[in-house]
Amino acid sequence: MAILSFPVLIPLLKILIRISLQAVTAGDVSVNAQDILYLLALNIFIIGLALVLFPYLWRD
Amino acid sequence: MLAQLHKKWWKILCVVLLFYTFIYGMLVKVPALEVLNETIRNLFFHVPCWFAMLLLFFVSLFYSVKYLREPQMIYDIVAVETSRAGMIFGILGFLTGMLWGQYTWAEYSNSMSWLFNDSKILGAFIGLMIYVGYFILRGSIDDEEKRAKVAAVYSIFGFVLLNVFIMVIPRLTDSLHPNNGGNNGFVAYDLDNRLRMIFYPAVIAYFLLGSWIATLLIRTKIIHYKMHKITIYEKKHTVSVK
Numbered sequence: 001m002a003i004l005s006f007p008v009l010i011p012l013l014k015i016l017i018r019i020s021l022q023a024v025t026a027g028d029v030s031v032n033a034q035d036i037l038y039l040l041a042l043n044i045f046i047i048g049l050a051l052v053l054f055p056y057l058w059r060d
Numbered sequence: 061m062l063a064q065l066h067k068k069w070w071k072i073l074c075v076v077l078l079f080y081t082f083i084y085g086m087l088v089k090v091p092a093l094e095v096l097n098e099t100i101r102n103l104f105f106h107v108p109c110w111f112a113m114l115l116l117f118f119v120s121l122f123y124s125v126k127y128l129r130e131p132q133m134i135y136d137i138v139a140v141e142t143s144r145a146g147m148i149f150g151i152l153g154f155l156t157g158m159l160w161g162q163y164t165w166a167e168y169s170n171s172m173s174w175l176f177n178d179s180k181i182l183g184a185f186i187g188l189m190i191y192v193g194y195f196i197l198r199g200s201i202d203d204e205e206k207r208a209k210v211a212a213v214y215s216i217f218g219f220v221l222l223n224v225f226i227m228v229i230p231r232l233t234d235s236l237h238p239n240n241g242g243n244n245g246f247v248a249y250d251l252d253n254r255l256r257m258i259f260y261p262a263v264i265a266y267f268l269l270g271s272w273i274a275t276l277l278i279r280t281k282i283i284h285y286k287m288h289k290i291t292i293y294e295k296k297h298t299v300s301v302k
Contacts, residue, residue: 004197004214007189008221010182011229038232045224053213056128 008046015039062138065275070268077265081108085258095164102160103255104262109153110184110226112266116146116274117191121219124212133285134292136208139215140198141277143191145270150188157181165236179233180240183225190218204290 015035022031064070085104093100120142127135161174176182194214201207230240238245285292 001197001200004193007186007193010186011225014176014182034232038229042224045220049217049220053217056213057210 012039012042062134064271065279071272074265074268074272077261078269081105081258081262081265085262088254088258090255099160099163100255102156104258106153106156106160108259108262108266109149109156111263112270113146113149113153114223114226115267116142116149116270117219117222119271119274120146120215124215127208127212131205131208132293133204133208133290134282136204136212137278137281137285137292138274139212141281142271142274143194143215144277145274147188147191147195148273149266149270150184150191154184154188157184178237179235180226180230180237183229187218187222187225190221194218 015038019031019035081104085101088101090098090100120139123135123139123142127139165174174181175185194211197214198207198211201210230237233240235243237243282292
């Protein structure tokens with residue numbers, strides 16, 4: 001059942017891989033602020049949806 | 061949707077508009093654009109597929125929410141079958157997009173990297189996978205009412221995320237698609253409204269075709285439920301208080 005959330009994780013993984021590559025390789029230490037913003041926005045969407053929809057599932 | 065299941069007028073309108081789209085789509089004079097040349101005609105087939113998919117998924121969402129408020133099985137039947145029809149159009153949109161990309165963005169076609177390099181393509185793929193998960197979820201639960209409730213909740217989740225992945229995120233990131241990632245929009249292609257005259261009827265035609273497919277699936281499902289003696293719609297008796 002939890003495997004159904006895998007598609008949602010793909011953009012998350014993509015951004016995280018990009019950021020961690022930048023963090024690990026020696027080079028400029030600056031981080032792309034836009035990426036972090038999208039991460040935050042995506043998290044807010046997913047958490048918000050879960051907060052709204054979970055009571056419907058739990059009511060039984 | 062339910063009131064129009066058996067009516068004929070919109071089906072005839074659908075066929076007329078489809079013929080109009082196909083014939084005039086191929087005959088209209090298109091503006092001369094650099095990379096696209098004549099392939100801009102795919103605008104009448106590729107983009108309406110996605111619009112029709114979004115509209116069908118919206119109908120499914122509407123009936124999912126209706127089911128959560130008042131648990132009648134007929135709402136669940138409409139929700140799942142319109143999702144199925146929307147999925148068909150999503151796959152068609154993907155295929156037409158691949159065909160179009162073959163002739164315009166062909167440098168990506170050596171590997172599967174075309175899927176991951178463009179944020180709108182990836183977003184559409186993920187959105188479709190979420191709906192594939194919807195069908196898998198439905199198949200994994202046996203009890204009808206529980207299945208309908210869980211599926212309704214998941215379809216709300218799926219629709220919001222589909223819109224985020226197709227509409228919101230591509231506009232913010234780099235993308236080759238028009239109107240996303242800093243590119244010009246549709247208006248830059250269609251300077252004298254010639255393309256618009258075929259594009260909007262095409263959207264209506266594809267949505268009506270999707271609804272037609274959905275109504276056939278719904279009617280089959282209703283017969284199946286009636287055969288197995290499962291109640292589809294229970295009228296609630298209202299007690300009047302004097």
